[in-house]
Amino acid sequence: MWRSIVLGAVAGMRAMTPLAVVANAVRSAELGRGGGMLPRLMARPLLSAGALALAAGEMAGDKMASAPDRIVTSGMIARTATGALAGAAAAPRDRRALGAVLGATAAIGAAYATFHLRIIAQRRYGQSATGAIEDALALGGAALAARI
Template identity: 65%
Template sequence: MLASLLIAAVSGMRAMTPLATVANAARRGELPREDGTPALLAHPLVSAGTLALAAGELAGDKMKTAPDRIILPGMVARVATGALAAASLAPRKQRTLAAVLGAGVAAGASYVTFRARAAAMRRYGQTATGVVEDAVALGTASLAVRAAR
């Protein structure tokens, strides 16, 4: 369940990174099949699509016009991807619990990381803090997938 909670926390920072990480791991066959990661995530088009969306989000986050992550559409995306990614990394019998916890963790992490980023931006600027946050998000997502193996 730790992997599920980690990947959900990443959703608080970047909505598409967790889904792209899980989809690509599923496509490469790196996730346990007995846990039943949704086959749709392993499809090459889904994997490529989530990667493209994640790359766009990483680039868009550095723009001055990027909306706050805690606005309603952003929160809906983070909660949804947090729940789906968390459930995908959980053992089959714990999927529902993982999805519920994942949604909550994603929502909570959104607010925590929003406040932390806002404070850091005042000192270091938007681009520098965004790059650091990207590195934390990508590293944590990779760690979560490795923990799920």
């Protein structure tokens, strides 16, 4: 269930990254489809490409001064939803509901924690540098979770 938690935490930093990584991992057989509709759905090329495009756009947009805070209501809804979806997809078939709950919970906690850490880091290093570091952490965490 660690996968679900890590992917949820990544969703707290970057809402679309866990879906892109999970979709790619399912398509490349690094993450088993394990039966059920969700992993099969995520393995579809159009969904995988769309998730990748949205994740890249989110990472680029995050560096802009006009980017909204991740803890605004719409951002939290997206992070909770993608954390739940990625958490469920990464969980064994018989534990997908628990994976969804763990993913959603980790997304909420990580969103608030990383928001406050980012505010502190931005004062010293600026928005672009801290965003790039956060991108690397999110990508690394999601890639690791897909391979655990």
